[in-house]
Amino acid sequence: MKILTILTILFGFSQCGSSSIIKNPAFKVEKAFYNNWVGGQKGVAGTKLEIQLENALEIEFDSIYFQNKIAKAEVVVNGNKVQLIGHFSTNVNIKRDVILDSNPTKELENTLPTAKKFPFQLEKNEAIISFNKDGKSVFYKVKNIKEVQSRAFPTAQKNN
Template identity: 45%
Template structure:
């Protein structure tokens, strides 16, 4: 009787661990999307307040029938918005970086540290990306697909007006 229980519990554990490993790779990247990216770049921007900064990532595609949905870039994600100021198929994703200019109270008495904000523990994106890589999601035939862009160029500003 003990052998049957042992085999039953072992079988359940094997099934549980095999299901966990399968769920990690559920997002498949497309190799040949139904569009071509004609321009992909990003630039950094600084806001008017201290510590306000971020990235603006822009993609131009050649197929007007495809709708770009989201972008994953530098361990962040954002919705892509179509740029209506141009006749081209341009999509822009804006990332606001967290403000790191915070005053923390460090004291031996934990009660005096009560007003400190908790650190931002953002969820990880489901992709491993280099600094110049991004993954865009797009909608085709009422389903979401993903494509990895490997050469997102940084657009440098001169700083001169």
């Protein structure tokens, strides 16, 4: 009986997080697409997501959640259309301050990387956009995001 009660409570709390995802926003998604890109240096890469919206001029957008990453929404207004852009780094060259020493006790001062739990369960072609409505954060799921051709940036020329 206790297990059933605990499961009921846990299920109730799990539904609270998804209740702020709205189904019918005031805006309309015209199209959404993303492309992966690689830079001119080894390990430098990322993903650029673009979402084009109608009827969204009055909305204050905040963040975009995509492929287990979060980015600040870049808002570009073009006439009566709004374009949200999210830049997601997949850079493997991120430097961390690490103590390497022959004395293992000195290495204990190294900080462990923190794994943040991603707040949404999304498919590879889905994103969540967050915006403010009546002073509260509201979320909308964008589905069927198309992947377009990847882009490679050349290595910068070195001057001697």
